[in-house]
Amino acid sequence: MAGLLVGLGVVAVVATGCATNPVTGRPELVLVSAEREKELGRDEAHRVEREMGLLDDPALVAYVQAVGGRLAAQSPRRDVGYRFHVVDRAEPNAFALPGGYVYVTRGLLVFVNSEDELAGVIGHEIGHVAARHSVQQISRAAPLAVVTGISAAVTGVVSPGLGRAVGGAGAAASELILAPYNRDQEREADRVGQALAAAAGWDPAGLPAFLRTLGREEDLAAGGPRGGSFLDSHPATPERVAATADHARELTRAPAAPISPTRAAFLRRLEGLPVGTRAADGVFDGPRFLHPNLDFTVRFPDGWSTENNREQVAAVAPDQQAFMTLEVVAQGDDPLIGAKLVQQASRAPVLQTTERLTVGGLPAARTRLRGRTDAGEVTALLAWIAHEGRIYQIAGVTPLERSDAFGPVFERIMQSFRPLSKEERASIREDRLRLVAAEEGETLNALIARSGTRWSADMVGVANGLAPGDRLVRGQLVKVVLSEPYTAPAR
Secondary structure, eight states, X not given: OXXXXXXXXXXXXXXXXXXXXXXXXXXXXXXXXXXXXXXXXXXXXXXXXXXXXXXXXXXXXHHHHHHHHHHHTTOSOOSSOOEEEEEOOSSOOEEEETTXXXXXXXXXXXXXXXXXXXXXXXXXXXXXXXXXXXHHHHHHHOHHHHHTTOOTTGGGGTOXXXXXXXXXXXXXXXXXXXXXXXXXXXXXXXXXXXXXXXXXXXXXXXXXXXXXXXXXXXXXXXXXXXXXXXXXXXXXXXXXXXXXXXXXXXXXXXXXXXSSSSHHHHHHHTTXXXXXXXXXXXXXXXXXXXXXXXXXXXXXXXXXXXXXXXXXXXXXXXXXXXEEEEEEEEESSOTHHHHHHHHHHHOSOHHHHOEEEEETTEEEEEEEEEXXXXXXXXXXXEEEEEETTEEEEXXXXXXXXXXXXHHHHHHHHHHTOBOOOHHHHHHOEEEEEEEEEOOTTOBHHHHHHHHTOSSOHXXXXXXXXXXXXXXXXXXXXXXXXXXXXXXXXXX
């Protein structure tokens, strides 16, 4: 009987799931209502903000929102409220969530060279929303998942890598939702985005120009490790670049003034943009991790693989037989708060085995636990350190048979936690985008040498749409990256 009821529910959804696509004007079968789409987008938007973070630059964010708002006013789909944000991520990417949430990363803005290009990128993402591409993906994936409200990793509609970064999904239905847009959807979003840009007064040739730049950046990065990119889910094939360039010539640009009247005015909006790792999230100096905003440092062993994200620092031994994590688990000044949280979650007698101690001059508590996993018995060191109103948890885990080897290692890592020294704080630097004005007849290589940029000549050329041998004109602004001392906000 239960199976029959579920089946009838699906039939009911199918029977009422016909709608007219706002872009094509053709009827299509969708199993997600407009309200459900907004709900899915809202849930994932909260996750993006929490786990990926939004850029704390009000002026630049307001500018991106102004460009997006002007494009959205031309959208053929008006039943969603478009929202535009800048994600605080170094990877050059852009994505849209169901319900009108559109994002560009600060890493993408580094490679944009005109307002026309920015309008092309944002217009493309609006095109995905307007054509309900994410809803089409979900509807094709698993009707029961939609009916029962499975929403995990909807961001994966853009790219599997992004879906994993924001949270991932384990269910088979969710794996289907992670599929990237297909080629037809990408072409449609290109056409819609370029049409929106032209109707709003921008040059629709901005999109193919930006795709060429990111194609060059991909080629330059091909020899080394890199994060996800716009082109991972929006591939810039030569055919696609040519198609968008041809389509741009077919469109008529409306006589509307840009928000930034010149390229120089546009570039000045990017002045000071953080590039790469944010010092505000903590930085690694070899095996030592330093966090200027939270005022602490901790040292991991040489040779361990380390990783830092907004919520946790992690390190793994070379033989993969031990790992350690560091994170804030509570607010307060008593380290036993951390032990109590673990006891409540595990129902293990943690408090009975916890001892108080001092680490780096700070109040701390420590316990050792044993447990069983699918891989066998493990032992764990758990320590909690109270520092400036936060409780930090350090957890080290290794197989039981390796505890004698790694126990002392975990102890040394824990004992290395302490507040930053004045010298350590002063040593922390951050890369930021700066503009250098060219001198008459100066070559790009000469400007690079004069600026002291950390970028290679090839990267400066790619980021500015220039070739290394190009001659510059007096006053021409060139984007470079400079390493600068980081100043933590007042505490």
